[in-house]
Amino acid sequence: MxxxxxxxxxxxxxxxxxxxxxxxxxxxxxxxxxxxxxxxxxxxxxxxxxxxxxxxxxxxxxxxxxxxxxxxxxxxxxxxxxxxxxxxxxxxxxxxxxxxxxxxxxxxxxxxxxxxxxxxxxxxxxxxxxxxxxxxxxxxxxxxxxxxxxxxxxxxxxQASHAYFASVDHLRRGAGLGLLLIVAQIALGGWVSTNYAALACTDFPLCQGVWVPAMDFEHGFTLHRDLGETASGDLLPLAALTAIHWSHRLMALLVSLVLGWLVVRLFRTPGYAGTAVVISILLLVQVSLGISNVLLSLPLAVAVAHNTGAALLLASLVWLNFKVRRR
Known part of the structure; x- marks a missing residue:
């Protein structure tokens, strides 16, 4: 084969x-x-x-x-x-x-x-x-x-030897949670991109000069609507785009905290230090690209790299979940 x-x-x-x-x-x-x-x-x-x-x-x-x-x-x-x-x-x-x-x-x-x-x-x-x-x-x-x-x-x-997968039961829930959060963040990132909401906030870490700007979650997260419009056909307000962007930022913080905790556990588990390094590097690069998109007004190369980085980070979590679940 x-x-x-x-x-x-x-x-x-x-x-x-x-x-x-x-x-x-x-x-x-x-x-x-x-x-x-x-x-x-x-x-x-x-x-x-x-x-x-x-x-x-x-x-x-x-x-x-x-x-x-x-x-x-x-x-x-x-x-x-x-x-x-x-x-x-x-x-x-x-x-x-x-x-x-x-x-x-x-x-x-x-x-x-x-x-x-x-x-x-x-x-x-x-x-x-x-x-x-x-x-x-x-x-x-x-x-x-x-x-x-x-x-x-x-x-x-x-599959690898049993020794390679020994004593990793404590990693399974963390790996699964990390994967679910990455999927949720990719979905939010896709919603930001497809609604052209990446520049709804042009500063960082604040958004429009404040921590919590005016937001319209109802229109921002209405799924069945045309591009740039509300469900009723009106122009999508800036507050709706802001809600989309701000939610992506908030989820990015949660993902970073959970993956940081997971990386620490991986470093403490024999045989998983390499995986921890890969996830750490991809996470740091991805966060840096996301911030750069905002501060540099969404350069095409950086925005595409951010999408590719999301795919690679997802792949690293799939790889980890395979390792901790296969016997």
Missing amino acids: TFYRKLILAALVLTLCVVSLGAYVRLSDAGLGCPDWPGCYGALTPHHAADAINAELAMRPDGPVSHAKAWKEMVHRYFAGTLGMLVLLIFVLAWRGRRETNGGPGLPFLLLVLIVFQALLGMWTVTQMLKPLVVSAHLLGGMATLSLLLWLWLRERG
């Missing part, structure tokens, strides 16, 4: 690329660079859709469509389509060699279902005009794909 494991690893690396590319497309306002799906104005590439793109530019020079944005969007789709083919191949190989795999084809089948749903979310992202709930769900689906592929790859590598 060596080829099978290599295929899973390739899909895992590609998923990280797709997640980062998705963030780049979203943060560079290229999500509607091709306003149809799966092609671009019905063509395979933006090059073949040049006339349609030029016509759109002539009508709306400052609109969401341009040649550069179309290529960004389509490159992301090409990568995502390749990932879908790899996951399909993984499932086929897992089914054919189900007696030789460490866990059977159940997890590969779940991955295949998730990838199909991701494709639908990608389509709805365009057809629903970047509705925040759809775009956020698409982001979470990408993170879930990354997590499941990592778990599958770790499982197929084979």
Whole structure:
């Protein structure tokens, strides 16, 4: 099953690329660079859709469509389509060699279902005009794909010796809590990004010059609404964007405290110092990137790195949970 494991690893690396590319497309306002799906104005590439793109530019020079944005969007789709083919191949190989795999084809089948749903979310992202709930769900689906592929790859590598996993029962609840909080923080971060609320607070650690600014949680966390609007169609107020941003900051503090406590416990457990170092570094980098986004007014490179850092921090917690739960 060596080829099978290599295929899973390739899909895992590609998923990280797709997640980062998705963030780049979203943060560079290229999500509607091709306003149809799966092609671009019905063509395979933006090059073949040049006339349609030029016509759109002539009508709306400052609109969401341009040649550069179309290529960004389509490159992301090409990568995502390749990932879908790899996951399909993984499932086929897992089914054919189900007696030789460490866990059977159940997890590969779940991955295949998730990838199909991701494709639908990608389509709805365009057809629903970047509705925040759809775009956020698409982001979470990408993170879930990354997590499941990592778990599958770790499982197929084979389990380590019993000595490596000895006396770690005390870590399981902490590792599980850390993972749940990271998922919640990624969901909040996605909600910040898809609602363009990253600069609702432009200072740190204060927000709009105070610790607790005026906030509108009702409109900020209404899920079923269009981008930039309330459920009734009015313009989304700044207080709603502030509530979204401030909640993400508060959760970041909670995540940092819990992961800091978990890292201390890992350092005290034989065989887990390396894991503690990895989580510590990723956490420090992620917090620094988040603060930099605010103080530097959301540079594209820093914002994309923040998304990629979230994926890597999530992967480190998945890795930890695998280690403390597998025997």
